[in-house]
Amino acid sequence: MHSLRFTAESSSNGVVERDFTVGDVPGVLWSPASRTDAGRAPLVLMGHGGGAHKKHPAMSGRAQRLVTGCGFHAAVIDAPGHGDRPRTARDEQEIAALREAQAAGEPEGPVVVPYNARLAELAVPEYRAALDALQELPEIGADGPVGYVGIALGTAIGVPLVAAEPRITAAVFGMMWPDALFEAARQITVPVEFALQWDNERIPREAGLALFDAFASKEKTLHANAGGHAAFPRFEADSATRFFARHLGGAVTATSPA
Known part of the structure; x- marks a missing residue:
């Protein structure tokens, strides 16, 4: 079992931002400074x-919302072949x-689907190892609530991760x-919130609807936004923050732009 080592x-x-490694997998943890x-x-x-990568503005923006809005911790690791990991x-x-x-x-699907499936096969055990290590931190603990959020590749990795990991209770x-x-x-x-772009030129709406329909969750919510793939709205990050506040415990006190 690999231990967590903070590097910066x-x-x-x-918000306190701490870079870490678990084995040779780099990640970052954001936590409340107070x-x-x-x-x-x-x-x-x-x-x-x-x-x-792990510090993409979409990641740091979500983390800022979760930390300052709910008092949560937020963590992400670089997927295989991404960020600080070699291709x-x-x-x-x-x-x-x-x-x-x-x-x-x-069509991109015939290329992206098998590629992302391979990345997920590698990344799921890495995420579980990172979760093991993060839960050893006294400010997180082994018995605290855990959620997961990921869009696009984050979903390709997150769906098999959440299916395999009983500690994750909302996604x-x-x-x-x-x-x-x-x-x-x-x-x-577990409760699921799912977002898609109604006019997505890359992923047909029927494909997104089929995935939403496949979740066995008794509580699942679909957000369908107008626009193409790149028009995914920032306010979905605020919605996700409220979703986690409901299901993991906490109250949204503020949101911040990203």
């Missing part, structure tokens, strides 16, 4: 999008195939093809 720390606007070790708080694991020759081949499909105006997903996720989605019974 900074603080601003009431919280002491004696005051535990829920943890929200996050998954970044394809081609992004393999296979990663390069998959990315080149995606660029070729995009340039030719061909936010969105914008991903369902092909490789149906089996895992049918195993998920």
